[in-house]
Amino acid sequence: MTEKRFYLVLFMAFASVMDAVSQNAGKDSLTSKEYPFLLMDSSTRLFTMRQSDENSLSLYRLSIRQLNKIVIFKNKPLYFNNLLLQSIVSLVFIPLTHEEGHRSILTHKGIGSISQPFFNKDGAAYVRGVRDADLKMLRDTDLPTYIRLHTAGLESDYAMLLREASLMNWRQENKNILWTEYFLRKISLVTYYSSGLLKVNAGIKEENDELKRDIVGHDVYGAIRHLYRPDMEFKRYTDYKDLTREEKKFVKRVGWRSLLNLADPLLIGKTGFKLTNKCKGNFALGYGMVPFGDYIDEHFWLLTQSINAHFYLRQYENKNTWFPAFGTDFYNISITKGISVDAALHGWMQPKALAFKENSGKLGGAIDVMGKYRLFSRTKGFKELSLNLGITAKTEGFLLEEMNMGKHLGLRLGTSIWL
Numbered sequence: 001m002t003e004k005r006f007y008l009v010l011f012m013a014f015a016s017v018m019d020a021v022s023q024n025a026g027k028d029s030l031t032s033k034e035y036p037f038l039l040m041d042s043s044t045r046l047f048t049m050r051q052s053d054e055n056s057l058s059l060y061r062l063s064i065r066q067l068n069k070i071v072i073f074k075n076k077p078l079y080f081n082n083l084l085l086q087s088i089v090s091l092v093f094i095p096l097t098h099e100e101g102h103r104s105i106l107t108h109k110g111i112g113s114i115s116q117p118f119f120n121k122d123g124a125a126y127v128r129g130v131r132d133a134d135l136k137m138l139r140d141t142d143l144p145t146y147i148r149l150h151t152a153g154l155e156s157d158y159a160m161l162l163r164e165a166s167l168m169n170w171r172q173e174n175k176n177i178l179w180t181e182y183f184l185r186k187i188s189l190v191t192y193y194s195s196g197l198l199k200v201n202a203g204i205k206e207e208n209d210e211l212k213r214d215i216v217g218h219d220v221y222g223a224i225r226h227l228y229r230p231d232m233e234f235k236r237y238t239d240y241k242d243l244t245r246e247e248k249k250f251v252k253r254v255g256w257r258s259l260l261n262l263a264d265p266l267l268i269g270k271t272g273f274k275l276t277n278k279c280k281g282n283f284a285l286g287y288g289m290v291p292f293g294d295y296i297d298e299h300f301w302l303l304t305q306s307i308n309a310h311f312y313l314r315q316y317e318n319k320n321t322w323f324p325a326f327g328t329d330f331y332n333i334s335i336t337k338g339i340s341v342d343a344a345l346h347g348w349m350q351p352k353a354l355a356f357k358e359n360s361g362k363l364g365g366a367i368d369v370m371g372k373y374r375l376f377s378r379t380k381g382f383k384e385l386s387l388n389l390g391i392t393a394k395t396e397g398f399l400l401e402e403m404n405m406g407k408h409l410g411l412r413l414g415t416s417i418w419l
Helices: 003-024 049-070 083-108 132-141 143-169 175-198 219-228 245-262
Strands: 034-040 114-116 126-128 273-276 279-290 293-303 308-317 322-334 339-351 361-376 384-394 408-418
Touching: 034 049, 049 083, 049 143, 049 175, 049 408, 083 114, 083 126, 083 143, 083 175, 132 143, 143 175, 143 219, 143 279, 143 293, 143 308, 175 219, 175 245, 219 245, 245 279, 245 293, 308 339, 322 361, 361 408
Parallel strands: none
Antiparallel strands: 034 408, 114 126, 273 279, 279 293, 293 308, 308 322, 322 339, 339 361, 361 384, 384 408
C-alpha cells in the first residue's frame, strides 16, 4: 500500500470516529478532575509501563493537590507552584517512573529484577539483579525487545509528558500542579537524548558482581550499539568512545532530532490558542526512540465544550527508511449521564519484524477503549468514583506503553477518583 493510500484509509477511519463523537458527546463540560488508577493491565504481571505511568501520575497530582491545602506559612496556604519545592519532588519522581519503564520490560518477559531509582554515588539510578546470561539470551532471541529494554525509560518519560500535556491542554489539571514536573521532565528527556552531541560518557565501570550492575548502562549509546552490532561480544555498559563512526553518526541524529521536543508552547505556560469563540487548540513537536530506530511526532490538541481530542502524525525511521503513522484519542465521551468513554485509534506502517535494516513496511494499527461507570460517593471529599473497564486490540507492531509488540487483545480494569 502506498503512503497516500495509507493516509486515506486512516482519514476515513478517523472521520467515522469523529462522526460518532459528534453524535454522542454531551453538552455539559467536565467540571471535576479525574484521578485514574489501573488495578489490572495486560499482561497481568505487576506493574506494566502503562500501570506505572498512570498510577504514579495520579498519586503525584493528588499529593501536590493535598500539600497545597495543608501546608501553612504565616496563616496562609503555601502553594507548591514554588519552583524550588516542586523541583525537589520531581527529582525523586522522574527517575522513579523512568526506571519503572525499564523494569516493566523485564517483568513482561518473565525476568526478575530490582528497581533502584535513587541516585547512587555515581549519580546513576539502576535496575539491577539480572544475570548477564539472561540479558544475552534476550538479545539473541528477541532483539527488538532487548533494544526496547534500553529505550523503555525514555519511552515512559515521553508517555508521561503526553499524559501531562493532555491534562493541561484540556484544562483537566491546573498548571500550578503539573507545569514544573512537565518542564523538568521534558528538559531531562532532551538532555539525555542530546548528551551524545557533547560526546558525554556515563563514566561508570561495570561492577564485579553482575547482579549489582545496571541492566543496560547508557540508554542511547547501548541501544544504538546493539542496533548496529547485535552479534558482538556481550557487554552492558557503552561509552561514547566504544561506538563506531557510523554509530556516532546515529548518536548525532538522535541528539539533533531530540531538540524538536522543545517546540512546545506548554514550556512557556501556554495551554492553548483561541481558534473560535468556543474552541481552543494547542500543538507540540516530539521525538523518541523505538525498538527499530526513532520517530518524529506532530501533536495537536483540541478543546471545545463537549470534545477533548488529541491527534498526532508520526514518522518512524529505522536505519534508512521512513514509515508513516497516525493516531487520535478522545477523552470522556458522554454516553449517558453516568457512563463515559475514552477512545483511541492508532494506525502505522512499521518495518517488517521491527528490523533496523529492513526496507519493507507492514501496515498495522490498534483500537483502545476505556469505559467508565460513575458511582456517586458519599465519602467526604469525593464527588464521584468510577469503575473502569478497558480493552486494547492491536496488530503486530510497537505502540507507546503497550507491553505486547505482537498481535494482542488485552483487558484493563481500574477505578477513578473524581474531585
